Structure formats: C-alpha cells, structure tokens
Amino acid sequence: METIRLDLENYRNLLKEYLVTKDETALYRAEQFSKLSMQHNVSPEEIVHVHIEALKELYPDLPEAVDDSLNFLLEAMISYGLAYQEFTTLRQKQSELKSEISVAARMQETLLSTVKPDIRGLEIGAISVAANQMSGDYYHFVADKDDDTLGIAIADVIGKGIPAALAMSMIKYSMDSFPESQRNPSAILENLNRVVERNVDPSMFITMFYGLYNPNNETFSYASAGHEPGFYYHSRKNEFEEIEARGLVLGATEQAKYKQYERKIKKDDCIILLTDGVTECRLGDRFIERDEILEVIQTYIDLPAQEAVEQVYKHFERLQDFHFRDDFTLIIIRKNV
Amino acid sequence: MNINLNVELVEQGTTLHLVLSGEIDAYTAPKLKEELLPLTKRAGASIIVDLENVNYMDSTGLGVFISALKSTKEHGSELKLVQLQDRVRRLFEITSLDSIISIDSTVRGGN
Structure with missing residues (x-):
C-alpha cells in the first residue's frame, strides 16, 4: 500500500x-506511471480512483454532476x-494448452513416423499434411527384407x-504386433476391425486401404x-x-470380412493412394471433383514420384480461396523396371 | 459459407421423421447426434431421416449415423435414410455403410 500512496x-x-x-512532459510521465502500475498489477479502476482523489483535492468544489x-x-x-482479469487468466x-498440444503433436510425429523404404524396382512418393496441429491421417510402409515385399497402409480416422x-x-x-504370418491385406483389416470395434467410441471409425506388393511376381494384392x-x-x-x-x-x-483383390503391375505404371482430405477439397462454395484432381495429378505424373506428390499438394495450396478442411495425404508408387 | 444444420422432427405414431437441411460436418454433427440419438432409444420406433436438403456431409456425419445404428440395435428401434443427394450417397457407398444401414434407393440430383 505504501507504493500506492x-x-x-x-x-x-x-x-x-x-x-x-x-x-507534454507531464503526459509522458503519466504514461510511465501507467506502465509502472501495470507491472505492479495495479488495476485500471485504482488509477481512476487515484485520479478522482487527486482531482477532488485540487478542486474541492466540483459540481455535483461531475462528482457523480x-x-x-x-x-x-x-x-x-x-x-x-478473467480475460487475462x-x-x-490458452497459451498453456497450446504449448501442451504442440508437445503432443511432436510426440505423435515421432510415434507415427515411417521411413520410405528402398524396394527393388519401386519408386515411392508420399506427402501428408495435417489441417490442424494433429493429424488423423496416417500412412505406413512395412518392408520385409526376407521376401522383398512392401506393405503399404493408408488410413483416415x-x-x-x-x-x-x-x-x-x-x-x-496393433499393426506392429500382428504376427508375420498374417500380413495379407484382408487378414490385417479383419484383425484391425476387431481392435477398433472394441476400443473406440461408437461414433468413431477408421477407413483404411492396405496393399502388399510382391516384386517376385510383380503382383499387388490389396483390400479396402x-x-x-x-x-x-x-x-x-x-x-x-x-x-x-x-x-x-x-x-x-x-x-x-474384407475381400482381397490382386493385380499385376506393369513397368512405368503407378498406384495412387489418397485420403478424402484430397477429394473433399473445396474451392469457395464449390467442391473439387475427382476428375479435376486427376487432371492435376496427370500434369505432374512424369516427375519423380516424391516431386509429383509435392507439386500436387502445392497446386491445391496455391489455389485462391482454397482451404483444407481435412488432413491431406497422397502416395504415388511407380514401378520402374 | 453456410455451416448451419436445421433439424425438424415430425412424429406420426411410432414413425419419426427427422428432416435435415444444411451441412453435416464437424461443427454441426454434435447437434445431429443430440437430436437423433435419443430417438433411437425409443423401443419400436421407426426413424426416417430425410436428407433431401443436405448438400454436404463429411465423415463426422457418417460417424453419427454409425452410432445411431448401433443404438437402434441395442434398443429395438429402426433407422432408415431417405432422399440422399449423390455426393452424400457416394460417401455411404465408398464406406460400404450402405450394406449395414438401410438407405432408400430413390436417386436424387443435387450439386
């Protein structure tokens, strides 16, 4: 109280x-006074109070209306x-929460990080961009060194x-814990379905595409x-x-149950996988159609796979009025032998 | 951008018509859930959700219908979706949810 007096x-x-x-120097000193008051947590009404007291001392006969x-x-x-005060609190x-979320986001990045493997005869490009701090999209590569196969998972929660x-x-x-013998796409999805059904909220679900490429017979097996x-x-x-x-x-x-499909992949052909963050893009009030997305992919398809996915993403990012409602994930796999 | 969802309930005995108009996304889905879930808990109720005026729905909306479906099985009620616009219908088809949720086959236009 001493300082206030x-x-x-x-x-x-x-x-x-x-x-x-x-x-004006008095004005400048008043400004300093305000700053000092703020540092000492003096509230605005205290300053007004001080002003009123000072004014009354200087002019004891203020008109009643002014006084009121x-x-x-x-x-x-x-x-x-x-x-x-409430606003400041x-x-x-809010800033505490923000920093906690960014810690969680970094942790998620570490947990879910995946390495693009080197697989004989394949060229892989992948991009995944979160709409907010934390992503609900996910992709993962599993390379098996014994038989040279490549497992690819792409999912959207x-x-x-x-x-x-x-x-x-x-x-x-869950995927990491499945035994080696259950690596075919339909078995993986059936197992994951049970895990998700038992463990998540009824209104939550996950879409996933799982593919397994075998370079020995050039066959891609998959289930969705x-x-x-x-x-x-x-x-x-x-x-x-x-x-x-x-x-x-x-x-x-x-x-x-998940039906498993198979197809041979020819030289220079590509497998393109994406999430609905790509197809639910909006341009102002209009949706971007799947055909338009293909046109954009077609423009860049001859580039190296990684460059191609990055250019496609940049294309949508550049569009004026465009906003990502959802996480955006795109994978291009090219067979180059 | 219109991010509103209007929900109107018309009761005819045990048949409950829920008429939706607007967009179903992360912002409006909680409102839909709040209106739809209690209806599924009425044993013997037949709930018909009219989606004629829903021009946008994202996966959050699908989540609401999945939890509603689970709830109908638990409480002995029925759920049917009618008058879906193409874009909304496609979502149910891609996710194969049309194999477990009853959806009327009348094809609607829509943008």
Whole structure:
C-alpha cells in the first residue's frame, strides 16, 4: 500500500502540472506511471480512483454532476477490471494448452513416423499434411527384407484433432504386433476391425486401404475398409483407372470380412493412394471433383514420384480461396523396371 | 459459407421423421447426434431421416449415423435414410455403410 500512496502523491502532482502548464512532459510521465502500475498489477479502476482523489483535492468544489459522473466511471471501471482479469487468466490458460498440444503433436510425429523404404524396382512418393496441429491421417510402409515385399497402409480416422490422433497411434501399434504370418491385406483389416470395434467410441471409425506388393511376381494384392478409392495409372495409355475395392469401414460392426483383390503391375505404371482430405477439397462454395484432381495429378505424373506428390499438394495450396478442411495425404508408387 | 444444420422432427405414431437441411460436418454433427440419438432409444420406433436438403456431409456425419445404428440395435428401434443427394450417397457407398444401414434407393440430383 505504501507504493500506492506514494503514487497518489506523484499522480496528483503530475495532474496539477498538466492542468496548469498543458506540458507534454507531464503526459509522458503519466504514461510511465501507467506502465509502472501495470507491472505492479495495479488495476485500471485504482488509477481512476487515484485520479478522482487527486482531482477532488485540487478542486474541492466540483459540481455535483461531475462528482457523480466520476463515481459512475469508477463503477464502470470496476466491472471492466474484473472482466479484464478473467480475460487475462483465460489467455494465459490458452497459451498453456497450446504449448501442451504442440508437445503432443511432436510426440505423435515421432510415434507415427515411417521411413520410405528402398524396394527393388519401386519408386515411392508420399506427402501428408495435417489441417490442424494433429493429424488423423496416417500412412505406413512395412518392408520385409526376407521376401522383398512392401506393405503399404493408408488410413483416415474420422473426427479430427486429438481423439483422432490417439486412435491412429492405437492402429499403428496393433499393426506392429500382428504376427508375420498374417500380413495379407484382408487378414490385417479383419484383425484391425476387431481392435477398433472394441476400443473406440461408437461414433468413431477408421477407413483404411492396405496393399502388399510382391516384386517376385510383380503382383499387388490389396483390400479396402471403406477407404477413398485410389487409382491405377496406365502410363502407356496415359489413363487413370479407379482401384475398385469394396469393404466396410473399420469399427462399424464386429464381424466384417474384407475381400482381397490382386493385380499385376506393369513397368512405368503407378498406384495412387489418397485420403478424402484430397477429394473433399473445396474451392469457395464449390467442391473439387475427382476428375479435376486427376487432371492435376496427370500434369505432374512424369516427375519423380516424391516431386509429383509435392507439386500436387502445392497446386491445391496455391489455389485462391482454397482451404483444407481435412488432413491431406497422397502416395504415388511407380514401378520402374 | 453456410455451416448451419436445421433439424425438424415430425412424429406420426411410432414413425419419426427427422428432416435435415444444411451441412453435416464437424461443427454441426454434435447437434445431429443430440437430436437423433435419443430417438433411437425409443423401443419400436421407426426413424426416417430425410436428407433431401443436405448438400454436404463429411465423415463426422457418417460417424453419427454409425452410432445411431448401433443404438437402434441395442434398443429395438429402426433407422432408415431417405432422399440422399449423390455426393452424400457416394460417401455411404465408398464406406460400404450402405450394406449395414438401410438407405432408400430413390436417386436424387443435387450439386
């Protein structure tokens, strides 16, 4: 309280000086006074109070209306002070939460990180960009050194943010724990479906496409759990074909079965996998159609696979008025022998 | 951008018509869930969700219908979706949810 009283003395002198001289240095010192008050957590209404006291000392015979209006101002400032205090507390809490989320996001990045493997005869490009801090998209490569096969998983958890990210981590660890003998796509999806059905909220589900490429017979086997269909690119005809694979999303019912499909991959052809963050893109009030996405992919398809996926992403990012509602993941795998 | 969803309930005995209009996404899905889930808990109720005026739905909306379906099985009620626009219908087809949720086959236009 000692400092406040000293400040009252100080403030009164400043006010007096200013009223008499209209000197700007008094204004400057008032500014310093405000800063100091803030550092000492002096609330705005206290300053108004000090002002009123000082004014009354200087002019003991203030008109009643002025006196009343000053009290009115004081009351208003008390409410303001309370609201402002609350606002400051919230802002502080918000910044604490933000930093916690960014710690979680970095942890997710580490947990879900995957390495693009070197597989004989394949060129792989992959990009995944989160709409918010934490991603609900996921892709993963599993290279088997014994038989040279490559497993590819691409998945999308519905819902966004932290719950989606947590569900993704669960999926990844379940997949890691499946025995080697169950690496065919339909078995993997059936097992994952049971894990998801038992462990996540009823309104949550996951779509996933799982493919297994075997370079020994150049065959790609795959199954889909309700995932956005990918494309097969015929390089000789410069044409795209939708990869058809029916299957229920993971987590909807316990007994889901997944049909496994197979196809040979020819030299220079590509497998293109994506999430619905790519196909649910919007341009202002309009949706971007799958055909338009193919046109963009076609433009860059002759580039090295990694460059191609990055250029496609940049294309959409550049569009004016474009905004990502969802996480965006795109994978291009080219067979180059 | 319109990010609203209007929900209107018309009751005819045990038949409950839920007429939706607007968009179903992460922002409006909680509202749909709040309206739809209690209806599925009425044993013997037949819930018909009219999606004629829903021009956008994302996967969050699918999640609401999955949990509603699970709830109908638990409580002995029925759920049917009618008048889907093409874009919305496609979502149910891709995810194969049309194999477990009853969806009427009338094809609608829509943008």
